[in-house]
Amino acid sequence: MEQDDAAPDEDGFWLYDLRVETVIGDRPPVCRHVAGEAFRVEGENLVFEAGQRVSMYALAAVLPLLPAKQRMTSPNDWMSTDAEVACPDPHCGGRFRITRLGKRYFRHAETTGLPDKRATPYWQAGQDARTDDSSDS
Numbered sequence: 001m002e003q004d005d006a007a008p009d010e011d012g013f014w015l016y017d018l019r020v021e022t023v024i025g026d027r028p029p030v031c032r033h034v035a036g037e038a039f040r041v042e043g044e045n046l047v048f049e050a051g052q053r054v055s056m057y058a059l060a061a062v063l064p065l066l067p068a069k070q071r072m073t074s075p076n077d078w079m080s081t082d083a084e085v086a087c088p089d090p091h092c093g094g095r096f097r098i099t100r101l102g103k104r105y106f107r108h109a110e111t112t113g114l115p116d117k118r119a120t121p122y123w124q125a126g127q128d129a130r131t132d133d134s135s136d137s
């Protein structure tokens with residue numbers, strides 16, 4: 001497993017920000033897939049720029065993989081090497097290409113629901129405190 005960059009005295013962890021971009025495979029799309037449309041994943045949030053859309057049926061296929069893709073994985077893990085997820089419609093050529101961007105730091109106490117560990121949630125405590133935009137997926 002990749003080394004966590006958090007200092008030993010800190011209670012935090014890093015997650016990759018992701019870019020999820022629509023690409024078209026070897027068949028024409030059935031659903032509304034427009035090559036180049038994209039959204040980002042920042043922590044728990046899906047971030048869409050104005051005008052960017054995604055089919056909810058296709059989104060259902062990619063959503064379960066995003067939390068794993070956000071985390072540090074072994075270079076030999078398929079989660080590290082495989083970047084494209086197919087639309088669940090077997091007749092559709094739509095794909096999503098997931099790219100790891102920079103890393104974002106979260107403190108445990110700002111993200112947990114455990115009552116004895118909980119502090120002010122990160123999104124109320126001035127989030128985006130630390131990012132590392134060097135892409136090293």
Ligand SMILES: [Zn+2]
Pocket residue numbers: 029030031032033058087088089092093094
């Ligand atoms: Zn599709």
